[in-house]
Amino acid sequence: MPSHRYRDVYSRVDIPLATRDWPTARLTQAPLWVPVDLRDGNQALAEPMDPARKRRFFELMVAMGYKEIEVGYPSASQTDFDFVRLLAETDLAPSDVTIVVFTPARRDLIERTVESVRGIRNPVVIHMYTATAPVWRDVVLGQDRAGLTALILAGGRDVLRSAGDLDNVRFEFSPEVFTLTEPDFALEICDAMTGLWDATPDRPVILNLPATVEIATPNVYADQIEYMHRNLARRDGVILSVHPHNDRGTGVACAELAVLAGAQRVEGCLFGNGERTGNVDLVTLALNLHAQGVDPMIDFSDIDEIRRTVAHCNGIDIHARHPYAGDLVHTAFSGTHQDAIRKGLAEHRARAAAEGRAEADTEWRVPYLPIDPSDIGRSYDAVIRVNSQSGKGGIAYLLETAYGIELPRRLQIDLARHVQRRTEQTGREVTAADVWRIFAETYLQSTGPGPVELVNVDVAGRRTTITLRADGVETHCQRDDVGPVEALVAALAERDVAVEILSLHQTSVGTGSATEALTLIEYRDGARSRWAAGRHRSVLTATLDAVLSAAGRAEGGAS
Known part of the structure; x- marks a missing residue:
């Protein structure tokens, strides 16, 4: 493998964090959950959702109890724009559900985004993003740090100009590819945005720090989040959010450690749909909390209906081994x-x-x-x-x-x-x-007659009489002071059919009025023990049938 072509994260991002608190922190409550299935998840589908599937997915998330949902990228598609207008013009979204819309830092796209939410009665978050990492600055945007800062602040002013007067609107900023951005530059831009948008505890700004491409072990992401948590200006006016992807297969661990490091909010997708290997899986994260005795604040009491709906809307099946929700995760074969x-x-x-x-x-x-x-x-x-x-x-x-x-x-x-x-x-x-x-x-004894057939059992006082038939000839065996089982064993012995019973167990088949007795007999056959059973509505008949089954199997050498 040509591993020499790649650089480790430590040579690209130097995190100035000498001590850290996250290793000793504990998860004691659920973060704010924000499913991004209708935007980030949807744009990763080969066939994006039509309006009917979008609506069904949205209704599912509302029913599950999500209170903040990113619903689309209204400047990128008419379908997304129309869906946001549907929420604005109907009662589809309960009044306590916050609607999040996504936009790049470009004036015409910001204006189109604000147009989509105008008149909506719900709380709204306008989520603006721009890539900030060096490779993206050099290759994609053609900007140095100063130029990119100016571009982002211009976008932030456009957001204020278009929506700053709307009382129900708050703002969110994502420095895309945060994990590959120099920590001091990420901090500088985030502080500039919270200053521009006047972040306060009464009207907080969401700073979302995405692992747009997962590039390191989860402890590195935790260090990056803790560095920002400790050093952000206006920290009490900031909701610190994370948006992990799963390129290394550790998105869930990244999210959990990020919350330990100070994050208050997590963006992800149900069952982890998203670009490449997907966004962090909100189902796994929430049920991980549940398994530790922490209320996830989301209702997963009908996981199969959730799974069916998500699979239908995405057109992607949920793997049988998917944590908690897969067909086989509660199944043991071993x-x-x-x-x-x-x-x-x-x-x-x-x-x-x-x-x-x-x-x-x-x-x-x-x-x-x-x-x-x-x-x-x-x-x-x-x-x-x-x-x-x-x-x-x-x-x-x-x-x-x-x-x-x-x-x-x-x-x-x-x-x-x-x-x-x-x-x-x-x-x-x-x-x-x-x-x-x-x-x-x-x-169990076969339904046909065996070598010895029990014709009758008669119990009169202390005497039990057993009548057997073999080869068409009936014989009678009488025993005093013994029960029917012992009498039957003695009668069989007289016919040279020896049955040595080692143990006898009673159970039943079925429930309620349809219950039948099932007698299980362990008997000796030569040097080893074997088993036989009898089944009947009568416990006595079931037991005698089990003895006859043992007799027939011992005589026939059944394995």
């Missing part, structure tokens, strides 16, 4: 994971009952699941799925959740062997119904 999750869920239910709390109000501490899937509208149905990598815990979990069957540990191990044999043969995942079929084929 046997050890499944066993731990199953035990954790059982312990959670028991602890909730012991504490007299609802499960939803009980502290969550289930292995491998950082949050309760039900918090975001997911059921437990997909938490454990079974393939060739799975173990006894997952298989037992499927039977328990789908059929109410609780298997003893040794039977879980035995059943897992049979299920794994099937999955390795097919290479496919198995469902709960598949596992039940394998269980029935392996342990």
Whole structure:
């Protein structure tokens, strides 16, 4: 790899920060969230949203509780301009939602942007940007530092001239490519803009410091943000905002460290859509807070509806492994994971009952699941799925959740062997119904008559009489002071069918009035133990059927 062609960030940006506070800071509350899906996300789509998709996306974000939404780049497209006018002329935007519009520092485009928001009743932010990094100054803009400062201030004056008299309008400035801009120059320009726009606590200016292209480890971005946080003039009149991109795959970490370093506001996209590798993912950021006990102030209780809407509007599917929201992120295939999750869920239910709390109000501490899937509208149905990598815990979990069957540990191990044999043969995942079929084929007595058929059981006082039929001949066996199971075992022994029962377990199949008894018998077959089962509405009949199943399998050498 020709790595010598690239320069590290330290040779390009020298951050004059001798000490730093962010490493010991803690995230204790949510920042101000600003989804930019309708502008930054939209301009990154191969097929930008039409008005219907834009409206649907906007309505989703309002329903989720976002109070500040960047809705478009009205000077760049008629569709964006018309959408802003729709918000101005209808009640689509609740009165407490701030509308943000985006413009470069050019007079005609600023005037077009202000025209789009004129008459709007909502609070409005006019967001002006200009690239400030050396390469952009040299290659794109053809300006030195002094020339670029003059250009930016001229744009700021145009914003004031066009919208300074509007009481519901505030201003935002982004030094684009902040992360590659000399810190002293970024500070100089930002202070000039807050001075020009008269930033005060009553009418604060938003200074947005974007990692337009992610170029360093997250600690570097945190240092850059803390440097600005400490040194900005009129700090109490500034809302310090960040806008991380994800070129290095660490956009979420950059945003979290930036908030630790003093940022109060985060711009990003739902599920991280955006140019190149995308903007920072607001869903992951918010749910990371939720998983640490901090209210994200946004409603993710129906993550699947959010995901469907975003995927439809963007025309981009959400990856199955996307944090929190992907189809498979709460799913365990590994046997050890499944066993731990199953035990954790059982312990959670028991602890909730012991504490007299609802499960939803009980502290969550289930292995491998950082949050309760039900918090975001997911059921437990997909938490454990079974393939060739799975173990006894997952298989037992499927039977328990789908059929109410609780298997003893040794039977879980035995059943897992049979299920794994099937999955390795097919290479496919198995469902709960598949596992039940394998269980029935392996342990339940066949529907046809076996070598020995139970004709009747008669209990009269202390005496139990067993009637068996084999090869068309009925025989009777009587035993005193024993139960039906022991009497049946004795009757089978008289027919030279030996069944040595090691343990007997009772469970059930189904719930409510449709429940059937399921008896599980561990019996000795030569030097090893095996399992058989019986199923019936009657517990006694289920148990006797299990004994006959064991007898037939022992005689036939079933594996």
